[in-house]
Amino acid sequence: MGVIYILIIVSLFVAIVFLAVFFLAVKKGQFEDNETPAMRILFNDVVAHKKE
Template sequence: MSVIYILITVSIVVAIVFLIAFIKAVKSGQFDDDYTPSVRILFDDEIKKSPSKIIKVEKQKSI
């Protein structure tokens, strides 16, 4: 039974360490997306055109 207490304690400590590491990574900007904003302008026209294409396709189907 004492082994269970040791395993639970160790698992909680490991979980806390991973949580602290994750929080440090988020605060330091590790997961910031620097690539997408620079590429978004290249595909801006395609995004604007796609809703009109969808509407045209729906109109053709209804006729």
């Protein structure tokens, strides 16, 4: 029964760490540009694919 308590405490700690990392990423502005990645595939990058 003691193992269950340890696993609950460890899982709560891991969840809090992931939540803190997510909030740090949001605070640094990592998720601000939602449109550019979706439109990047529409642009034809001829220079990168050009073989001379």
